């Protein structure tokens with residue numbers, strides 16, 4: 001029997017199978033192996049002495065280490081336009097990682113009833129991301145919920161973002177009746193309270209939608225990203241590759257660099273190019 005893991009909780013895996021959701025543990029050898037099962041994994045189950053055990057993790061299409069999830073068709077990066085305000089370094093770290101790991105990413109700006117989504121929406125629209133501006137409190141204001149919902153059909157979708165960004169609120173809007181717990185952000189700290197504690201996929205028809213705990217930013221170095229592959233992490237750089245004077249151009253200070261020139265004219269959003277420079281400095285080696 002095969003199944004798909006909806007939730008991993010303290011060594012127990014809630015696994016969706018043809019017979020419904022079963023809660024099982026992983027075979028000892030799997031727990032010791034280099035990859036352990038996570039939400040989104042397709043697994044093969046077996047019976048051992050009356051217990052159902054995960055025997056094997058089937059090959060992954062892709063994998064995101066934090067929040068741990070596999071086989072993602074769409075990663076929705078949830079960013080609030082205020083409370084807390086967007087941090088493009090954190091956001092771009094995630095977009096780079098998604099791009100390099102071949103996880104299609106979209107951006108959902110929440111709390112557009114409280115503040116304008118600009119300039120951020122403009123930056124990421126120009127960079128080529130599918131973008132959704134959402135207003136929970138005043139549905140008559142900019143609200144792309146219907147468009148977003150229509151993009152989710154048939155997909156395994158993971159919603160990720162800072163604590164307090166509004167991931168659970170958004171899932172509750174998409175799936176009425178879900179009632180994931182949400183919480184006001186802490187006024188004192190200006191950030192969320194880590195209300196959601198676990199990644200969990202919820203099924204609605206042919207969709208699986210995953211709520212996740214608020215992330216702490218991933219570190220590109222720790223994730224094994226190299227300077228050499230970094231330009232590939234910025235989707236809007238691609239049209240300019242091959243137009244630089246040097247074939248091995250790092251798109252930093254080289255003469256006749258087409259990427260830098262495009263950032264200077266604004267064809268490539270300057271803010272994204274600045275984060276590229278910043279990440280380059282942080283990554284060692286070439």
Ligand SMILES: Nc1nc2c(ncn2[C@@H]2O[C@H](COP(=O)(O)OP(=O)(O)OP(=O)(O)O)[C@@H](O)[C@H]2O)c(=O)[nH]1
Nearest residue numbers: 111136164166167168169182183184194195196214
């Ligand atoms: N005004 C307004 N408030 C929102 C919107 N979306 C979410 N909120 C509020 O933001 C706060 C945090 O929302 P949550 O959904 O709990 O945030 P989360 O991303 O799930 O946070 P964690 O589970 O801690 O990672 C709650 O008070 C929500 O009511 C929005 O579009 N407009």
Ligand SMILES: [Mg+2]
Nearest residue numbers: 167168195196
């Ligand atoms: Mg939450």
Ligand SMILES: [Zn+2]
Nearest residue numbers: 244249251257
């Ligand atoms: Zn260049």
